[in-house]
Amino acid sequence: MNKKQYFFCGIFLFLFQLLPYTVVGQVYFTNGLKIQEVTDTSAVIWTRLCKLPNAIPIYHKQKKAPFKAPIDFDNNMPVNKMDGAVEGVFGEIKINIFNVNDTISVDWKHVSPYKDYTFMEVINGLNPNTEYQVLLQGRKDKNGSITEILGSFKTAPSSEMIVPVGFTSSTCQYFWDYDDPIRGFKAYDNMLKLNPAFHCQTGDYIYYDKPGPMSYNVELARHKWHAINSWPSLVDFYSNVPSYLQKDDHDILRDDATPNSKPFGELTFDDALQIWNEQVPLNDKPFRSVRWGKDLEVWLVEAREFRSDNRDEDGDEKSIFGKEQKAWLKSSIESSNATFKILMSPTPVVGPDRAKLKIDNHSNKSYETEGKWLRKFLASQKNTFVVNGDRHWQYVSKDLETGLLEFSQGPTSDDHAQGWDPDDYRPEHKFLRVKGGFLYVYVFRNKHDVPTIKFIHYDVEGKAVHEEIIKSKD
Template sequence: MGLKRLLLSISFLVFVYIACAQTESENVYFTTGFKIGEVSNSSAIIWTRLCADSIPVPIHHQQKEKTFRPPINFNNNAPVDEMDGAVRGTFGEVKIELFSAKDTISIDWAFVSALKDYTYKRKVENLKPNTFYNIKLTGRKGAEFSETVVYGSFFTAPDPNDIEPVLFTSSTCQLFWSYDDPKRGFKIYDEMKKLKPKFHSQTGDYVYYDKPGPFVKTIEMARHKWHAMNSWPSLKEFYMQTPLYIEKDDHDLLRDDAYPGRAPLGEVTFEDGLALWYEQTPIGKKPYRTQRWGKDLQVWFVEVREFRSDNTIEDSAEKTIWGKAQIQWFKETIEASDATFKVLISPTPIVGPDRPTGKNDNHSNKAFQTEGAWLRSYLAENKVFVVNGDRHWQYASVDSISGLREFSQGAVSDFHAGGWEESNVLPQHKFLRVKGGFLATKVYRKRDKPFIEFLHYDVDGNIVHKETFKE
């Protein structure tokens, strides 16, 4: 009798396993959501990934209670599909539909491929300026299979002569294991969503290849970092209704202080890191670009890793972070702009101050003093504000020579903050806080006079600092 029950139990489990496998094989999921990138007044790039799992692998490791909160006893050699936050991809096809009050755009089915990690990226054109669009993504294995649907929404940018208020948010430096909400991920995303930003700028270090949980050794592990991060509910929901302009820095490209020619990370080369970044983000072919958001705002997004010199060589007029082509493009577009306010969004600091020792890879360091001094002077002369990433503390600073103003967002959580002593207030600092949070930038008119406002928020959505400037 006991044997019979055992055999029945085994048969039942086998049946359940087969049934689940068959069910899984017939469905696709948008477990990591989708992103709306590079929004202009007439186009947007839609990015998504078809998933085999409806939910990610649950977190099953505890963390050390310290900065960066690495997981305890993490097996870096475990199968990637079993790691915390893992989401397998799957073959299938995607269809896009966009709806406005007066317009409908439909893009027919297109298959995804294992070669590109089952990701899908498509530029949608012929959109109307300053228009609210609902977006519907449908996925399926094929024409004979059931469909899965997800929804989102966004605004396109206004035309350059339109006077429209704009609020956008920006953030930086997010390690998966530094989450501050065990169910939703990072609290700042839910707080930013409440502000209903017209767009968001993520300024780099979206993931950390060179930190444990896993420490990346293969392309499969590198892709896993993106899957796990994108599956957090707070990120997933935010990006399905907030257009994104994303930049890369060192940790989401390869490793700390990355530059062309830097040694591989395990089997992942610098060139691999570049290919993966373009695969996993809603960006076009050029990493530096500018976008106008009405009459009063133009933003510039720059590239700081692809074209730079070796960090370790002696400083000179030839040593560069941006590269000659990007510098020429930047000067031409800045000088051609008639926007009321110009904002440069940089993955790394330009003013700082940065730590006096151990750092040599940004414009506020002595290693790039020549280009940094020129850039600070040029930006100040052209009345450009700087929003920067990379630093794990919040600050507002003014360069003592040029008068250039810079606003640092801080890391996404208090657990990820650090690198500076809050008591070490220098003359450049107008505000200093060694905690996590985000930045909101607000452009508006009052009695027909244009203003720009920079607001630092903590992780709970409280304003901790504000500076306002008029034309």
């Protein structure tokens, strides 16, 4: 971008930022509302109070896909002038959760720059399998104008309820690889059309280590969350679909990050972990399971916080999970009486993966011992499957030794798809497609009352491209 373009761009951004101040003291929910960690009796409400009604428009030209990084991006420019920037603002927020029979209110609470103007509240005392509306109100102070955002969700059924349930899952979404210049990502709008009961995002929600900017400090890292969360397709989706988010390497520092990783510029692993916890609040530990009626339980594992160094020698002590999480995973899966059990893994378990390039997941030689244990254990549990993130292509793989099935969603846009030759079908592959999209999982009882699970891969336009239907084993 030349000096003349920068001048006119600066004038535009200046005028753009004057618009919201026609209402004195107004605040906004530009980063939307998330309804997270929903159970049969509780939910976590998240939002962020913002200074402007819209993010700073995208004005940089981009490289060609994949990874459409901005051209001539100045990493040292003021963060509030960057494409997608959304400044936070001091103020207070009130929650009302209601349906025809009940209302739960949380009175005004302040947000501050200490936690990036984010807000989180755990709501208890909800009823199972019940629809609720969420009304958030924001204001600068008690004399300020009130802004509102509305959302909705349905709680999980209790563990003995027999109800059909469908959920979506996605992974890998780089802000600059958007495929709709107005809405952001087509996949989100098409997932919403399926009316999923909940959504699992398996990591790489943002990319600290890709340009536009490179997140070398806390301010730049937080910007990545502001920008991605301001896309209208994400705002609409997460306001109306309960979500469970898992972190992966790019969400926490850089490619293949571990707790032993050196800082990324001035951004440390602990800094990034703190940012994750303010942007994606949990109700408990980062490894957890969610029960959704009699026929489905989903395990969400943590793949970054507790892992060994990727370059350590493989053996019984080397682990992605760590001792506590590994023991929990084994005992909780074995004790569950859910008909279908699904491990949501931020990284592959079956693969195949790029053997010469990757050393950070259970399908790689670097974690061969724990990988073999995990595949054997999961395969020994009836009706148990893996849904994985981190790979930029869609696939269904069947482990040649154990028969364990793994479903890779693929990236959130076609422009982010890469990393595998589409003609390189391996013996493990039942399906292979090097494009973007998402996965939809549907659990139901057929006409003979046999519990059945259906895995459907969709493209970004919402067209089904592959389907696996599996009846439960007694």
